[in-house]
Amino acid sequence: MRKFLLVILIGLSIAGCQRWGDSPHQAHVKNLVAEGLQEEAQRWESSARYALSFPIGIQLPYAERRILNPEQSYRATAFVASLAMDQRVAITVEPSSNSRVPVFVDVFERQSGEPSFKRLASKKQDQHQLLFEAPRQGQYIFRIQAGYRARGLVNIIIASQPKYIFPVLNTHADAVKSFFGAARDGGKRQHKGVDIFAEQGTPVVSVSAGRVHKAATTPRGGNNIWIRQGEYSFYYAHLHDIHVQQGQTISTGQTIGTVGNSGNARTTRPHLHFGLYKGVRGAIDPYPLIDDSHSLLEQTITEIELSPRWVAVKARELNVRAGPKLKADIVQTLRRHQLVQVEAVMADWLRVSTAEGFHGFIAREFIQQPNPTRWQLDQPYLVMAEPEMQAPVLSRLDAGEKVLSLGLFGPYRLITFAGGLQGWATVETPLLSTGDKQNRNET
Numbered sequence: 001m002r003k004f005l006l007v008i009l010i011g012l013s014i015a016g017c018q019r020w021g022d023s024p025h026q027a028h029v030k031n032l033v034a035e036g037l038q039e040e041a042q043r044w045e046s047s048a049r050y051a052l053s054f055p056i057g058i059q060l061p062y063a064e065r066r067i068l069n070p071e072q073s074y075r076a077t078a079f080v081a082s083l084a085m086d087q088r089v090a091i092t093v094e095p096s097s098n099s100r101v102p103v104f105v106d107v108f109e110r111q112s113g114e115p116s117f118k119r120l121a122s123k124k125q126d127q128h129q130l131l132f133e134a135p136r137q138g139q140y141i142f143r144i145q146a147g148y149r150a151r152g153l154v155n156i157i158i159a160s161q162p163k164y165i166f167p168v169l170n171t172h173a174d175a176v177k178s179f180f181g182a183a184r185d186g187g188k189r190q191h192k193g194v195d196i197f198a199e200q201g202t203p204v205v206s207v208s209a210g211r212v213h214k215a216a217t218t219p220r221g222g223n224n225i226w227i228r229q230g231e232y233s234f235y236y237a238h239l240h241d242i243h244v245q246q247g248q249t250i251s252t253g254q255t256i257g258t259v260g261n262s263g264n265a266r267t268t269r270p271h272l273h274f275g276l277y278k279g280v281r282g283a284i285d286p287y288p289l290i291d292d293s294h295s296l297l298e299q300t301i302t303e304i305e306l307s308p309r310w311v312a313v314k315a316r317e318l319n320v321r322a323g324p325k326l327k328a329d330i331v332q333t334l335r336r337h338q339l340v341q342v343e344a345v346m347a348d349w350l351r352v353s354t355a356e357g358f359h360g361f362i363a364r365e366f367i368q369q370p371n372p373t374r375w376q377l378d379q380p381y382l383v384m385a386e387p388e389m390q391a392p393v394l395s396r397l398d399a400g401e402k403v404l405s406l407g408l409f410g411p412y413r414l415i416t417f418a419g420g421l422q423g424w425a426t427v428e429t430p431l432l433s434t435g436d437k438q439n440r441n442e443t
């Protein structure tokens with residue numbers, strides 16, 4: 001009977017999801033359609049789907065300032081990062097202009113089968129932050145998309161947040177010197193926790209509320225304590241002394257003992273061995289759950305200098321990289337004077353898209369504002385509002401006309417012409433008018 005009831009309840013909640021469970025992102029699509037913007041809604045939604053298939057790999061913490069251009073703001077961006085089981089991530093979206101900018105944040109998990117992306121969480125529209133806890137170890141996709149025709153500046157910060165307080169008083173993540181999974185006993189076993197080094201006698205505090213399951217002295221762990229809370233067991237070992245007793249109820253932050261080097265740590269410097277065990281899964285990596293080292297980003301991001309939307313390569317060659325690091329994989333190599341589109345700025349890097357449809361990062365020191373050079377048209381040209389086929393045509397230029405050229409972006413040349421207007425000159429060819437650009441961008 002109980003099982004039957006459970007089936008009914010699950011059935012109801014799934015039905016509920018379908019009927020009332022639109023995410024803010026899905027609701028935005030419906031609103032656009034209701035306003036008669038079917039095509040725009042479709043474009044916005046297909047960009048969202050496309051982004052999921054080609055996420056940008058990042059390491060946490062990640063921060064960027066994004067410039068929203070109304071012509072291109074439909075573009076969704078997806079980031080992918082590996083998370084440990086139970087790791088908490090805060091995705092913060094702060095519009096830094098006065099205008100209201102709706103920004104949609106959704107977290108997905110990649111899975112086999114149809115549909116291949118499962119949405120796990122979404123930011124509420126009245127909030128600037130989404131807190132997400134990974135249900136298992138794996139790759140998670142954070143998709144960020146501004147509302148249709150949004151304009152302004154948005155700071156995006158994706159950072160790990162500790163789930164628990166740090167287990168050694170007045171000590172931080174930099175005191176962890178030996179990590180989960182490290183070889184032990186010449187590779188016969190693996191380290192099932194982390195070692196936190198501190199002076200002998202430093203208070204060890206319980207990272208959570210719970211109950212003392214065991215407080216004992218054993219050959220390996222020395223003076224050690226097991227604390228249980230729900231399906232979690234916390235193991236504190238090599239203590240100098242123990243301040244609790246079996247069966248005692250513990251609150252978060254309570255001192256339960258002090259750092260020492262008892263048990264098989266007697267020949268090493270005093271440290272706390274801290275282990276975390278979750279139900280039937282056994283030991284899991286506690287480091288991401290106590291790592292308190294990511295907190296400075298938010299203050300510094302607003303000081304990042306902005307960039308024009310189009311920048312030119314200053315170096316003879318410039319590599320577009322998969323991540324904001326000189327060691328990151330090369331996505332594409334650009335030549336001097338080629339233009340790239342800036343999608344977001346970071347302190348020393350720009351996140352860009354290239355004419356060939358690649359996305360990646362370039363070092364700021366190797367780019368410059370496009371340099372105008374005189375250009376006399378050898379044949380008639382069309383001038384478009386954006387370097388893409390679907391963009392509105394601004395004007396036509398005849399052969400022999402003189403304009404200022406700022407650089408090339410694929411088959412498009414950024415020009416400034418009479419009255420300081422900017423546009424993209426392109427030859428009207430049968431190839432371009434077949435509308436193949438969209439497809440080329442998506443391969």
Ligand SMILES: [Zn+2]
Pocket residue numbers: 178191193194195272273274
């Ligand atoms: Zn250890």
